[in-house]
Amino acid sequence: MHTLAQLRTGQLSGITRLDLACGLTEFPQEIFDLADSLEILNLSGNQLDTLPDDLHRLTHLRVLFCSDNRFTELPECLGRCSALTMVGFKANRIERVTGASLPPLLRWLILTDNHVSQLPDELGQRPHLQKLMLAGNRLQQLPASLGQCHRLELLRIAANQLTELPQWLLQLPSLSWLAYAGNPLEAQAEAAALAATTPIDWAQLRLQQQLGEGASGVIHQALWQPPGQIARNIAVKLYKGQMTSDGSPLHEMHACITAGRHPNLIDVLGQVAGHPEQQAGLVMALIAPSYRNLAGLPSLASCTRDVYADELRLSAPTALRIAHGIASVAAHLHRQGITHGDLYGHNILYNDQGDCLLGDFGAASFHATTDNGQTRALQRIEVRAFGILLGELLARIEPGLSAVDLAALQDLQARCCQPDVLARPEFDEIERLLSEFKHID
Template identity: 75%
Template sequence: MDTLAKLRAGQLTGLKRLDLSCGLTEFPEEIFQLADSLEILNLSGNALCSLPHDLHRLTHLRVLFCSDNLFTTLPECLGQCAQLSMVGFKANRITDVPGAALPPQLRWLILTDNHISQLPDELGRRPLLQKLMLAGNRLQALPRSLAGCERLELIRLASNQLRELPDWLLAMPGLSWLAYSGNPLADKLNAEHAPDSTPNIDWTELELAQPLGEGASGVIYQAIWRAPGQAQRAVAVKLYKGAITSDGSPLDEMHACIAAGQHPNLINVLGRVVGHPQHQAALVMELIAPSFRNLAGLPSLESCSRDVYADSTRFNADSALRLARGIASAAAHLHAQGICHGDLYGHNILFNDQGECLLGDFGAACLHATDDSPHTRALQRIEVRAFGILLGELLQRIDSGLSDQQRAALQHLQTRCMQPEVLARPDFVEICRALG
């Protein structure tokens, strides 16, 4: 982390990224000394409530993070920053988002965990908008103008006060990842799901070992489960955090995991933890073999809504097709249960060299009605577009074993999955048939 002392001493000349988290109450004027080079500015974790009116003097600024500060209004000076494309003000106290605060090149906007009840119409006049993070606010409606943002691919609306998802939202041609749990939506209230038969597992039966990973919603540990009268078993235990994440509420994630039920390509839930000494919510899940690894990395600042793959991630046709079939089958199963995963991405898929795969991370999962209405079909076909993107990423990485005829058929399927008319896309049952 670069320090304010280094900045004031002139030791950071030419810097492209500056991170300052040191209890700031005012914007350090010395930052303007970096105007000829600074592209990424991270002022998260301070006590700021305003930015200078002439912030546009940072002519190369592309990315600004001001999360975990004290802002009550999104600063209008942002709108004058000609190159600014990513704006992050998570976990502030923002109630007001002026239209003038939205920069013309806006591509990625993060306003998670604030107090926003209304968004300006100007948001729909930012044609490059691709990713919109609004979970944990007080929104009762979305501006109708957003329908004009045809490049919008990901939107997080969880934990707001929305009573409906407008038809225009579900018809957006590029939308692929949608999260809306924790809203008083009729779809969620009317969803018909199987009764919860998940067994309870007492905390005293579990012995936690090393952590396996940590995400926004919780920490996963390897553990030993000693159930009475049974042999001990190696398992994974996820302890959920209570705070709102970029996707929504961790408790909504836990409920979606339970509602998903059992499937060969899902990480199966073994039980719900009861009796935690701090009353922390937790699930016991099957332990995944170490041969499984993440298919892709998270999107970067540059890729925005698209995963980043290692150059070494390559497949033969058999393993890639097995992977695609597995994920399509898991998605078909979820949709039949009245669940949209909401985050169908390579970075949420574990796989091995044989193409065996598991779809995980239900942080953005949402319940929906199980009828065959246009509304339900639209929600499901939005997820089909996400699968089309994934299928394209797999096709780009197949080195051998795929005939020209097979490739053409798969490319045709991908095109159908991603066509702009949402309801004309195939469902996952049809996709499974097409994949053979």
């Protein structure tokens, strides 16, 4: 994090990224002194409600973060920034978004946790739009012009007031990661799912070291000692209870429970009861330390694509076991009326043998379990996400596959990613095809 003093004394001359969080109420004019180099500007965590009309003087500015400020409208000066591709205004008070506020090269827009009730038709006139994050607003409909955004791959519209998913949305050729939970349109799972979950008294749990933290909550290793039983090592996820980029953490907990048991899911042992601060939480099986993340989160440059370690190489059996396991668990979830919504390598834990676990249900949504056009489309949207994952696995596979097997896998990958949504295979077929490879034992 930089300081205002550094900026004002010229110590930051020539930098490409500036991070300022120091209670700003006005845009520091000294930022314009960086116009020849500045590409990423992060002003999140201040008290700003306006930006200068001549922001376009920052001719190299590609990325702008202004989350956790006091904006009530998306500034129209953004639309005049010719190089700007990523705009982030999460957790403000934004009610008004006009077409004039949308940069011509817009690729990634974050308006999570605001008060937006309507979006301009011009949003669909941004042909580079790839990632659109709108969870936690007041939207009752989406502009039909978005049907023209053929590059749109990730859409977060959870926790709004949408009563239907428009047909054009279900036909977008590139859409792969969709979250729409917490809207009136959503087919809710049976409320009995939560009631049937085993309550585990907080007094029986003893938290130990923190294992990880995400947008929705914190995971700890813990000891669970039921009365009269030997203590066992488990994991506890305590939810933060605030809006994330995907949606509501409590809805994530609901989906995690409803998913049920599967070899490629982390076992849910029960729901935390009696937390002193009434914090919601789940008690889960502890994952062996031999498991690790398959990939890292997407970067600013990759946008919707995971970042893999340069040195990562997978044997054919390992890669195929991962692919088969994820296809199997996705098929299971779809039978439960759940789309995961975030089927990515960074949400997969795996070991050297190719055993894998799919985690993070933050973007999960419920749909009808009956077979109809909308259900098929929602499921095939997720098939494209799997196709992208399969391509990433194939790109990192060690030599050893026969030309015939490789061609068959590449054909499957192409079928999963084809632009005709309903022409993609379902996960039951994908699982069956992958199980035929002799590398999977």
